[in-house]
Structure formats: structure tokens, C-alpha cells
Amino acid sequence: MDFYTVDAEDLNEFMVRKIKNTANETKNNNYFGYVTKICFKETLDIIDADGRIIGEFTAKIRESYSDLASRSLIISVHSSKMYEGNKDIEMSLITNCTIDFHTFEEKWSQLSKNQCKTLMISRSSNEKTINVNVTSNNDELLDQKRIIPIEFTEKMLTEGMNVAYMRYLAIIGYNGTIHNKAAISINGKLYKAIYVCSSEDSHQINSVCIPVYIIKRTLYRDGMPQSQNIDMTSVLSRAGYLLEHSWNMHESSRKMKIPKSLVVMDNGEMCMDSLINLRNNWERDIRFKSLYLDKVTEIKSQYNSYLKNNVLVKEMIVDYIKEVLSIKPENVLKFSIEYFENIQEK
Structure with a gap:
């Protein structure tokens, strides 16, 4: 695994510079090095406080070939809740963005308590503002084309882009704290984001101790009580696969974890244990x-x-x-x- 020492403030510039250097070195249509590594699909179980599986989470990243002049990613994230053998979509998100996260479009829909909210957020390459639309299930327009302050515009990481960003951090093995990011909630609220990144040589996953990469992400707003911060902890393999995810909130007892039929290999990649999979899904x-x-x-x-x-x-x-x-x-x-x-x- 390659490790790089980078100041947090220069991390985005480092990503772009590394990609451009790779582009100069290759003359074919192969993926850029890091783009190849973050493009994969993963599936996790959503479990409750008693360890029962109550849903499923999937995240997939692939490269888009629609615009060869600027490399772009298509990111799709879905979660479903399970009941009596059936599945209902609880959250659906799809993002199309350039690999430097400068230009993007994202649609994020979330269903809870018979209410559906949809966030549409976009930024064109020649715009300095971000367009935000939030609608409810009765098509009521809650917010339209907000003018996002420039301090948030240049640092924005939508939920979809966050998936790609965390995979990238795990793959390069970045250790440190990143302060210069922003995020937006399903309600269209702006947050500042902090990423605290570290490595752990031995972490127990499905009764096996393996080396992992841990990201603690905090979303906060200036002047807001600390108790209202949104804290999340993600445990990833060294290859960027999400192994565990939890929300450090009193009202949320749910967390996500890889299925027991999946095994983490020495290089951080995932593989299926055929016997366990057969036993669970025959x-x-x-x-x-x-x-x-x-x-x-x-x-x-x-x-x-x-x-x-x-x-x-x-x-x-x-x-x-x-x-x-x-x-x-x-x-x-x-x-x-x-x-x-x-x-x-x-």
C-alpha cells in the first residue's frame, strides 16, 4: 500500500495533482489509478440494538464515460428496511460528479414516517453557486436555488461524494484531521464537516481481527449546541470497503455491518465464504x-x-x-x- 504525507488543507489539490500526473503518464483509456480502486459495489446489513438484521445497505461507484474531457463518477447508494421477508426502500441517492468534486448533480430521497423528502443539489463547472431544491411528498417546494456562501461552495462534499472521498482516504492511508469540508442534510441545512482519520492494526470484524482504517466524521454548525452535532464512525478495510458504520446519536440504535458470509482478505478486498453463504441463503x-x-x-x-x-x-x-x-x-x-x-x- 502507498502512504502519502499531505497537509489536510492541501488534500484536494493533492488528489487533482496526482490524477493529472497519472494522466500525463498514460496514453490509453485505462482508469486513473485511484479511480479504479474506489469503483466497486458493497453491501452491508443494517442491524438493530439486539443484532437482528432489519435492512440492507448498498453503495456502488463506477466511472462515467459520458464526458471524456473531465473524468466523472456515478455514485449510487440505497438502503432498505426488511419486514416479513420483503424490502422497502428507505433511502435512495444517486450522484454524478467530476473526480475533483468541483462539478456535480445529486438526487437524494429519504422515506421516514410516511413522509418522503427529496434533495436536489447541483453545481455547474462555470458557476460559483450551488443550486438546492428540497421537496416533500406533497410536492411542496421547501427551498429553491439557495445562494450557498462561497466558503461552503468550494468545500462541499455531498453524501454521495462523501462515499467516494472516504474510500479514497482509506486507500491512501491518510492519517490526521481534515477541517476544511462542508456537507448538506436531506433538509437542505448546511454543515461544516470534520474528518478524524486513523489506522488500527487489529480490529475485530465478524470474530476476526484485521487491520482497518477508521474515520470519525462530525457535522456541526457554528453556534449550535454540541449535543446537536451529527457524529458518525466508519470502519473501512485498507482497500476502502466499508466494514462497519454507526451513528453516535441517542435516537439511533441502528448500525451497519458486513454480512457474516463476507471475509476480508489480507489486501483489504472482500470475498464470499461459500459455505456460510450457502448456509444462510440456501x-x-x-x-x-x-x-x-x-x-x-x-x-x-x-x-x-x-x-x-x-x-x-x-x-x-x-x-x-x-x-x-x-x-x-x-x-x-x-x-x-x-x-x-x-x-x-x-
Whole structure:
């Protein structure tokens, strides 16, 4: 893994300079080095305080070929909630941005308590302002084309761009604190953002200790009480894969974690444990489920045949039922255990 020492204030400039240097060195249509590494899809389970899976989170980044003059990324993020085997979309986000995050368009929709909010945010290459539109489920326009102060415009990282940015930080192994970023909420509120980045050589993920990269992200507003800050902690592999994510808020007991069927390899990449995956998902495979049902039917037939053709078993069951009805024990389970233990001893 390559490690770079960069001042936080110069991190964006470092990214652009590194990309331009790579562009000068290559004459083909291959991805730039870091763009290749952050372009992948990942899936995490959303779990509650009791460890039950209540939803699914997916994030995917790919390179866009629509404009070869300026490299761009398409970032899609979705989360769903699960109930009775079904899934409902809870959050959907799609972002199209240049790799330097200067020009972007993002649509972010979120459903909660029967209310749907949608944030549309964009900035063109020749504009110094950011256009913001927030609508509710009744198409009421809450905010339109706000004039974002220049201090936020140049430092803006939307939620989609944040996914790419954190992957990048993990891959280059950046350690330190980054203060010069801004963010926007689904309600269109502006926040300043702090990223505290560090590495940990041994962190337990699914009962296995591995080296990880940790990002603590705080969103805050000047003059706002610290208790209203939005604090998040993300644990990533050294290859930029999100392994765990939690919200440090009193009202949120949910967190995200990679499925148990996924294994983190030495290089930080992810792979599927076939046996665990089969054990957890065999019911979704028609072939395996058909084999299972055939086996269940076969075993039931064997049991019925055994009971039907074995006179001693029949007599034993009849004697047991007579004994239960005669004695009427308060604890039937305890009585049954003792009854059959006595038979075994005889």
C-alpha cells in the first residue's frame, strides 16, 4: 500500500495533482489509478440494538464515460428496511460528479414516517453557486436555488461524494484531521464537516481481527449546541470497503455491518465464504430448496413407517400417555424426562 504525507488543507489539490500526473503518464483509456480502486459495489446489513438484521445497505461507484474531457463518477447508494421477508426502500441517492468534486448533480430521497423528502443539489463547472431544491411528498417546494456562501461552495462534499472521498482516504492511508469540508442534510441545512482519520492494526470484524482504517466524521454548525452535532464512525478495510458504520446519536440504535458470509482478505478486498453463504441463503436457491423438501418428505415417510411397523414403540407410547393422564404431573417435561430415563435404565 502507498502512504502519502499531505497537509489536510492541501488534500484536494493533492488528489487533482496526482490524477493529472497519472494522466500525463498514460496514453490509453485505462482508469486513473485511484479511480479504479474506489469503483466497486458493497453491501452491508443494517442491524438493530439486539443484532437482528432489519435492512440492507448498498453503495456502488463506477466511472462515467459520458464526458471524456473531465473524468466523472456515478455514485449510487440505497438502503432498505426488511419486514416479513420483503424490502422497502428507505433511502435512495444517486450522484454524478467530476473526480475533483468541483462539478456535480445529486438526487437524494429519504422515506421516514410516511413522509418522503427529496434533495436536489447541483453545481455547474462555470458557476460559483450551488443550486438546492428540497421537496416533500406533497410536492411542496421547501427551498429553491439557495445562494450557498462561497466558503461552503468550494468545500462541499455531498453524501454521495462523501462515499467516494472516504474510500479514497482509506486507500491512501491518510492519517490526521481534515477541517476544511462542508456537507448538506436531506433538509437542505448546511454543515461544516470534520474528518478524524486513523489506522488500527487489529480490529475485530465478524470474530476476526484485521487491520482497518477508521474515520470519525462530525457535522456541526457554528453556534449550535454540541449535543446537536451529527457524529458518525466508519470502519473501512485498507482497500476502502466499508466494514462497519454507526451513528453516535441517542435516537439511533441502528448500525451497519458486513454480512457474516463476507471475509476480508489480507489486501483489504472482500470475498464470499461459500459455505456460510450457502448456509444462510440456501432457501433462496430453488434447486437446494427442492432437494431439502424431498429429503424432509423422505425422512417423514421413514419415521411413519417405523412407528407403524414397530409394536414395542406403540406400546411404549400408549403406556406413557396412560401414565401422564393418571398422574397429571404439574411439570410434564420433567416428568417425561424422568419417565423415559427410568425405561432406559430397565
